[in-house]
Amino acid sequence: MLRQRARGPVLVLLALLWATLPVAPTLVSTSTVAYAVEPDEMLKDPKLEARARKISQNLRCLVCQNESIDESNAPLAKDLRILLRERLKAGDTDEEAVQYLVDRYGEYVLLKPRFAIHTLILWLGPFLVLAMGLIAAGIYLRRRMQASRQALASEAPLSEEERKRLGELLEKDVATRDGA
Amino acid sequence: MIIELGHFALVLALAVALYQTVVPLYGAHRNDARLMALAVPAAFVQFLLVSFAFAALVHAYVHSDFSVLNVWQNSHSAKPFIYKITGTWANHEGSMLLWVFILSLFTLAVAAFSGNLPLSLKARVLGVQGSISSAFLLYIVTVSSPFVRIPPDRVPLEGQGMNPLLQDPALAMHPPMLYAGYVGFSVAFAFAIAALMEGRVDSAWGRWVRPWTLAAWTFLTAGIALGSWWAYYELGWGGWWFWDPVENASFMPWLAGTALLHSAIVVEKRNALKTWTVLLALIAFSFSLIGTFLVRSGVLSSVHAFAVDPERGTFILAILAFFIGGSLFLYAIRANTLKIEGRFDPISREGALLLNNVLLSAATAAVFIGTLFPLIYEAVTGGGKITVGAPYFNLTFGTLIIPLLVILPVGPLLPWKRGNVKAVLGRLKGALVLTVLAFALSLTLLDASVRAAFGIALGVWVVAGALEEWAGRVMLFRAPLKVVFKRIASMPGSMWAMTLAHAGLGVVVLGIVMSTAWKQERITALQPGGKVQIAGFEVVYKGTRKATGPNYLAEQGLFEIYRDGRKVAEEISEKRTFLGRRGMPTTEVALMHYALGDLYIAIGDQTKMGRTVRVYFQPMIQLLWFGALLMVFGGFIGLLDRRFRVGVAERTESRLVAQPAE
Numbered sequence: 001m002l003r004q005r006a007r008g009p010v011l012v013l014l015a016l017l018w019a020t021l022p023v024a025p026t027l028v029s030t031s032t033v034a035y036a037v038e039p040d041e042m043l044k045d046p047k048l049e050a051r052a053r054k055i056s057q058n059l060r061c062l063v064c065q066n067e068s069i070d071e072s073n074a075p076l077a078k079d080l081r082i083l084l085r086e087r088l089k090a091g092d093t094d095e096e097a098v099q100y101l102v103d104r105y106g107e108y109v110l111l112k113p114r115f116a117i118h119t120l121i122l123w124l125g126p127f128l129v130l131a132m133g134l135i136a137a138g139i140y141l142r143r144r145m146q147a148s149r150q151a152l153a154s155e156a157p158l159s160e161e162e163r164k165r166l167g168e169l170l171e172k173d174v175a176t177r178d179g180a
Numbered sequence: 181m182i183i184e185l186g187h188f189a190l191v192l193a194l195a196v197a198l199y200q201t202v203v204p205l206y207g208a209h210r211n212d213a214r215l216m217a218l219a220v221p222a223a224f225v226q227f228l229l230v231s232f233a234f235a236a237l238v239h240a241y242v243h244s245d246f247s248v249l250n251v252w253q254n255s256h257s258a259k260p261f262i263y264k265i266t267g268t269w270a271n272h273e274g275s276m277l278l279w280v281f282i283l284s285l286f287t288l289a290v291a292a293f294s295g296n297l298p299l300s301l302k303a304r305v306l307g308v309q310g311s312i313s314s315a316f317l318l319y320i321v322t323v324s325s326p327f328v329r330i331p332p333d334r335v336p337l338e339g340q341g342m343n344p345l346l347q348d349p350a351l352a353m354h355p356p357m358l359y360a361g362y363v364g365f366s367v368a369f370a371f372a373i374a375a376l377m378e379g380r381v382d383s384a385w386g387r388w389v390r391p392w393t394l395a396a397w398t399f400l401t402a403g404i405a406l407g408s409w410w411a412y413y414e415l416g417w418g419g420w421w422f423w424d425p426v427e428n429a430s431f432m433p434w435l436a437g438t439a440l441l442h443s444a445i446v447v448e449k450r451n452a453l454k455t456w457t458v459l460l461a462l463i464a465f466s467f468s469l470i471g472t473f474l475v476r477s478g479v480l481s482s483v484h485a486f487a488v489d490p491e492r493g494t495f496i497l498a499i500l501a502f503f504i505g506g507s508l509f510l511y512a513i514r515a516n517t518l519k520i521e522g523r524f525d526p527i528s529r530e531g532a533l534l535l536n537n538v539l540l541s542a543a544t545a546a547v548f549i550g551t552l553f554p555l556i557y558e559a560v561t562g563g564g565k566i567t568v569g570a571p572y573f574n575l576t577f578g579t580l581i582i583p584l585l586v587i588l589p590v591g592p593l594l595p596w597k598r599g600n601v602k603a604v605l606g607r608l609k610g611a612l613v614l615t616v617l618a619f620a621l622s623l624t625l626l627d628a629s630v631r632a633a634f635g636i637a638l639g640v641w642v643v644a645g646a647l648e649e650w651a652g653r654v655m656l657f658r659a660p661l662k663v664v665f666k667r668i669a670s671m672p673g674s675m676w677a678m679t680l681a682h683a684g685l686g687v688v689v690l691g692i693v694m695s696t697a698w699k700q701e702r703i704t705a706l707q708p709g710g711k712v713q714i715a716g717f718e719v720v721y722k723g724t725r726k727a728t729g730p731n732y733l734a735e736q737g738l739f740e741i742y743r744d745g746r747k748v749a750e751e752i753s754e755k756r757t758f759l760g761r762r763g764m765p766t767t768e769v770a771l772m773h774y775a776l777g778d779l780y781i782a783i784g785d786q787t788k789m790g791r792t793v794r795v796y797f798q799p800m801i802q803l804l805w806f807g808a809l810l811m812v813f814g815g816f817i818g819l820l821d822r823r824f825r826v827g828v829a830e831r832t833e834s835r836l837v838a839q840p841a842e
Contacts, residue, residue: 037703038784039703039704039705039789039792040705040787040789057571058569060569068569071417071419108565108566110567111567111571112569112572113572118561119566121549121553122549122550122568125545125549126545126546126580129541130538130539130541133541133542137534137538140534141524144523144524148523
C-alpha cells in the first residue's frame with residue numbers, strides 16, 4: 001500500500017526532471033559575452049554583428065589553447081573574425097558561413113563537435129552513464145526491498161508480552177522527549 | 181650546501197616511505213602488533229625529512245640561489261618576497277615536491293588523530309599512504325628533481341623569471357589549496373584500500389572517512405574558487421570558467437568527492453551503499469592523480485606533448501596505471517567480500533542520496549569524456565584533430581546538473597528508510613512560493629528571458645529550500661524564541677555544514693545565471709577624453725601613462741567613473757610587461773564592486789583609432805564567490821562537529837532511550 005502511495009510523487013518528480021532538460025544548456029551559455037573583438041572589426045549593421053559574435057563564440061582559435069576566436073587576441077583569430085564577417089556581409093547564412101570555415105580548416109575549428117558517428121561516444125556517453133546508473137540503482141533498490149519483504153515475512157509477529165514492553169518503551173520515549 | 185642536504189633528505193624520505201609501506205602492511209598481514217605500530221613513527225620521520233627538503237627549496241628561492249637550475253629557470257631576484265616563496269611551486273618540479281609535502285602532512289595527521297582506529301586498519305591506511313608517497317618520491321628523485329645544480333663556472337647572475345600571470349596573491353594560494361584537496365582524497369583512498377584488504381566496511385568506517393573527505397572537499401572547493409576568481413580579474417576577459425582541460429582536471433575530483441561526501445553519510449548512518457562508497461573513494465583519488473599529472477605534463481593539449489619528455493611521461497603513466505588499475509583490480513576481486521546490508525525505499529533519504537550520486541557520476545562522466553575525447557580521437561584516428569569546447573560542456577553538464585539542483589532541497593527533508601515526497605513538499609511551502617515568485621518577477625519586472633528566469637528560480641529554490649529546512653529544524657516561528665535559540669546553539673556542526681553548503685551552491689547558481697543573463701559590454705577605441713556609457717555609469721578615459729613596478733614595466737590607462745553626473749571613482753587599468761625572458765604582457769583590470777554588480781575595465785593595444793578599451797558590467801557576479809565562500813565556510817564548520825572528533829563516542833539522549841529496544 002505504501003508503495004502505491006509513493007508512486008504518484010515519483011512520477012511528478014520524474015516529469016519535472018524531464019521537463020527541465022531542454023532548458024539546461026542555455027543556463028550556463030554565454031551568449032552575450034565578448035572578449036577580444038576589436039572595435040575596428042565590428043560590422044556597422046548591429047544585427048549582422050550580433051550574428052557574427054554568436055557564431056564566433058563557437059569557433060576555435062586554431063593556434064590557441066581552448067579559446068574561441070571571439071576571446072582570443074591571436075592574429076589568426078582576428079583574421080578568422082574578419083573572414084567570418086566578410087562571409088556574412090556577402091549574404092551567407094550562419095550555416096553556410098560556418099561550413100565555409102570548416103571546409104578550409106576542418107572540423108577542428110568547431111568548439112562544439114557535430115553529432116555524427118565518430119562523436120557518438122562523446123555525445124551519448126554521459127547519458128549512457130546516467131541510464132546505467134539509474135538502472136543499477138533500480139536493481140539495487142529492488143533487491144533491497146525484496147530482501148526486506150522476505151525478512152518481514154519470516155519474522156514472527158510480536159507476542160503479547162513484547163507488545164506490552166514496546167508500549168511501555170514508547171511511552172517512556174514520549175515522556176523523555178516532552179520533558180526535555 | 182642546504183640544497184644538497186635537502187636532496188639527501190628527500191632520498192632518505194623515499195627509504196622511509198618504502199619502509200612505511202612494507203612493514204605495517206606485512207605486520208597487518210601477519211597480525212603482528214609490533215610491526216603495525218611502526219607505521220606511526222615512520223610517518224613522523226617521513227614528515228620531518230620531506231618538510232626539510234621542501235624548506236631547503238624554499239630557502240633557495242627566497243635567497244635567489246641561481247646555481248640551482250630550477251630556481252634559475254623560474255625566479256628573478258627583483259621579484260617581491262611573497263612571489264619568491266610561491267615561485268617554489270609555480271613550476272613542475274617544485275609543485276611535485278609541494279604535493280609530497282602536503283601528503284606527508286596528511287599522513288602525519290592520520291597517524292596523530294586516529295588513536296581510536298583499530299590497529300590493523302590504521303597500519304593499513306598508513307601503509308597505503310606510504311606507497312603513494314614512495315611513488316611520488318621515486319618520481320621526484322629519479323626524473324623530476326628540483327635540486328639539480330648548474331656547474332659553478334656557469335652560474336648565471338640573474339634568473340629567467342616566473343610566469344607573470346602567476347605573480348598574484350590568489351594564484352599564490354591556489355596550488356596549495358588544490359593540492360590539499362587532491363591529497364586529502366588519498367586518505368579516503370587509503371581507507372578504501374584498507375577496507376578491501378580487511379574485507380570489512382561498517383558504520384564506523386563511514387564515520388572515520390567522512391571528516392577526511394570533508395577536509396579534502398573543503399580545500400578543493402577553496403582552491404577551485406580561488407582559481408576562477410583569479411581568472412576573472414587577471415585574464416582580462418571577464419570570464420571565470422572556460423571548461424579548460426586544466427580546470428576540468430580539478431573539477432572531476434571535486435565532483436567525485438562531492439558524491440563521496442554524500443554516499444559516506446549513508447554508510448555511517450544506515451550501513452548501506454558500502455561497496456559503491458568504496459569505489460567512489462578510489463575514483464575520487466584516481467581523478468586527483470589524473471588531475472595532478474595531466475595538468476603539468478602537457479598531454480592534454482596534444483598526445484605529442486608526451487613524446488617531448490618520454491622519461492617523465494612513461495613514469496607518470498606507470499604511476500597512474502599502478503594506483504588506478506591496481507586499486508580497481510583489488511576492488512574487482514575483493515568487493516564481494518563486503519557484506520551488503522541496509523534496506524530502504526526509493527523515496528527516502530538514502531534514495532535521494534543515491535540519486536544524487538547517479539547524477540553526479542553522470543555529470544563527472546560528461547566532464548571526463550569531453551576532456552579526454554580529443555586525446556582518444558587523436559590516438560585512434562592517427563592524428564585526427566577534434567575540439568571539444570565550452571558549448572559541449574554547457575550542454576551536457578548543464579543538462580545533468582539541473583535535476584540535481586531540483587531534488588537538492590527535497591533530499592535532506594526526507595526521513596531515512598521510507599519517506600513521502602508530498603509531505604516534504606508541504607514542508608517546503610515557503611521555498612516553493614518564493615521560487616514561483618522569483619520566476620514571475622524576473623520574467624516581468626526584470627525583463628529576463630524564460631531561460632534566465634528559470635535559472636534564477638532554480639537558484640532561489642536551492643537557497644530557500646536550504647533555509648527552510650534549517651528553519652524547520654530549529655522550529656523557527658513555531659516554538660518560543662528560547663527554544664529556538666537552544667536548538668540553534670545545539671545544532672551539530674555537520675548540519676550547519678549542510679545548510680551552508682547547500683545554500684552556498686544556490687547562491688553560486690544565482691551568481692552564474694544573473695551575471696550571464698544581464699552582462700553588458702562596450703568595446704571601443706577611445707581617444708583621451710572619450711566616454712563610454714554602461715549600466716548607468718559613465719566611464720571617461722583620461723589617457724595612458726608609463727609606470728615601473730618592482731619587476732615590471734606598465735602602461736596605465738587612467739579612468740574616471742561618473743554616476744548621475746557625480747564622480748564616484750578614479751581607476752587605473754594596467755598592462756604589465758615583466759622583466760626576464762618571459763616577456764608576454766599581462767592585464768591588471770580596473771575592477772569596482774557595486775551593490776548590483778562589478779564594473780570591469782581592461783585596456784588593450786593602441787590603434788590608429790585610439791586605445792582599445794573593454795568595459796563590462798557583470799551583474800551580481802560576486803554572488804558566485806560569495807556562494808563558494810559559504811560552501812568553504814560550511815566545510816570548516818562541519819569539521820568542527822564534535823562527533824567527528826577523535827575519541828568522542830556518539831551518544832545522544834534519544835539513542836540511549838532507544839537502546840533497550842534491541
